Amino acid sequence: MKEHxxxxxxxxxxxxLRGLRLRWVESHLxxxxxxxxxxxxxxxxxxxxxxxxxxxxxxxxxxxxAQVALRLPRRQEQxxxxxxxxxxxxxxxxxxLFALAFVQTAFTIAGxxxxxxxMGLGGDMVALLLPSSGGGVSFPDxxxxxxxxxxxxxxxxxxxxxxxxxxxxxxxxxLSLLVVIGLLYWSWLATWWARRRxxxxxxxxxxx
Amino acid sequence: xxxxANRGDGQPVAQAESELELIHQAQRGDRKAFGQLVRRHREGxxxxxxxxxxDEDLAEDAAQEAFIRAWTxxxxxxxxxxxxxxxxxxxxxxxIDALRREKETVELEAVPLAHPDGGPGALVERRERGETVRxxxxxxxxxxxxVIVLREYEGLSYKEIADTLDIPMGTVxxxxxxxxxxLRQSLAPYMEGA
Numbered sequence: 454m455k456e457h458x459x460x461x462x463x464x465x466x467x468x469x470l471r472g473l474r475l476r477w478v479e480s481h482l483x484x485x486x487x488x489x490x491x492x493x494x495x496x497x498x499x500x501x502x503x504x505x506x507x508x509x510x511x512x513x514x515x516x517x518x519a520q521v522a523l524r525l526p527r528r529q530e531q532x533x534x535x536x537x538x539x540x541x542x543x544x545x546x547x548x549x550l551f552a553l554a555f556v557q558t559a560f561t562i563a564g565x566x567x568x569x570x571x572m573g574l575g576g577d578m579v580a581l582l583l584p585s586s587g588g589g590v591s592f593p594d595x596x597x598x599x600x601x602x603x604x605x606x607x608x609x610x611x612x613x614x615x616x617x618x619x620x621x622x623x624x625x626x627x628l629s630l631l632v633v634i635g636l637l638y639w640s641w642l643a644t645w646w647a648r649r650r651x652x653x654x655x656x657x658x659x660x661x
Numbered sequence: 662x663x664x665x666a667n668r669g670d671g672q673p674v675a676q677a678e679s680e681l682e683l684i685h686q687a688q689r690g691d692r693k694a695f696g697q698l699v700r701r702h703r704e705g706x707x708x709x710x711x712x713x714x715x716d717e718d719l720a721e722d723a724a725q726e727a728f729i730r731a732w733t734x735x736x737x738x739x740x741x742x743x744x745x746x747x748x749x750x751x752x753x754x755x756x757i758d759a760l761r762r763e764k765e766t767v768e769l770e771a772v773p774l775a776h777p778d779g780g781p782g783a784l785v786e787r788r789e790r791g792e793t794v795r796x797x798x799x800x801x802x803x804x805x806x807x808v809i810v811l812r813e814y815e816g817l818s819y820k821e822i823a824d825t826l827d828i829p830m831g832t833v834x835x836x837x838x839x840x841x842x843x844l845r846q847s848l849a850p851y852m853e854g855a
Contacts, residue, residue, distance in 0.1 A: 502813045505794035508711040521728045
């Protein structure tokens with residue numbers, strides 16, 4: 454026990470002990486004269502060490518800084534194209550996240566629409582939208598698309614859902630997209646890990 | 662050199678923030694910002710190298726070498742560890758390399774141990790004692806010397822020493838214990854009067 458406490462005296466002197474160990478060493482010091490004198494010896498050693506003078510720099514600070522500045526090598530700058538590529542690479546997960554959000558949203562809306570139509574809730578809407586229905590709804594002319602083409606595209610989609618064709622390809626398409634996004638993400642992660650490991654190995658080889 | 666009053670990073674918050682800004686500027690290639698960093702840490706780096714290699718001429722040159730290495734590696738620096746500790750790590754490596762190159766020179770210039778009673782006056786005696794202590798530190802094995810210098814002369818905590826030298830905290834403590842044991846032996850004649 455005494456030997457063990459002696460092992461911690463240096464750390465105690467350095468103020469590195471906390472909690473139980475600190476209290477243990479403190480209480481031990483009160484009852485152990487050997488450890489107490491050991492601690493005093495360590496404190497004397499510390500005082501003695503500080504008697505060794507620091508170096509008085511021969512070079513004034515300004516001159517030292519100037520000398521360092523003169524010896525600084527040109528640092529290799531990363532070309533802008535490479536920087537842009539690096540930034541794009543870092544943004545890949547964000548892009549994949551957006552793609553995932555888009556797929557989820559699109560398929561949720563389509564699913565809701567499908568359920569609504571199957572329950573007969575969208576009958577009037579279909580009648581209005583399908584070109585063959587002859588409905589008199591006025592669509593705004595968005596992005597240069599004509600009223601007929603907008604109504605046609607939407608109508609075709611609704612018709613496809615209504616006829617039950619979507620039931621077959623919806624889950625397959627949904628899962629395929631999820632798998633593709635997942636694969637892309639894991640590939641990115643694996644590449645990131647490989648690059649990081651390579652950089653760490655290079656850094657340890659090029660010891661500072 | 663006097664013991665540093667602060668432990669931990671040893672810097673006020675405002676200074677640490679402005680240092681971080683200087684580091685970012687220097688990382689982008691701003692040589693003036695790097696000059697400011699050199700000015701701030703010159704004394705510490707020079708003294709660490711001096712304590713480790715024991716040669717004043719070598720210390721200034723090696724300290725400059727340390728700053729040049731720091732400049733080259735600055736883009737890789739991440740502020741997870743204190744900049745000062747990162748610099749000390751480089752300084753330690755530079756000192757080891759410099760010692761390796763200049764081993765014979767250092768041995769030739771080694772100061773013989775002075776007798777505690779030697780010297781006509783108190784000043785001379787104090788100076789001799791200082792030199793003896795310096796030589797005793799230099800005689801330590803390099804690994805133990807590095808921890809004792811960072812602890813006793815630069816006031817780094819065990820955690821900071823561990824980060825700086827890339828060794829576990831337990832190793833820091835055992836190396837310190839070992840170094841102190843050796844120093845107590847080699848400085849035994851002076852221990853009573855300290």
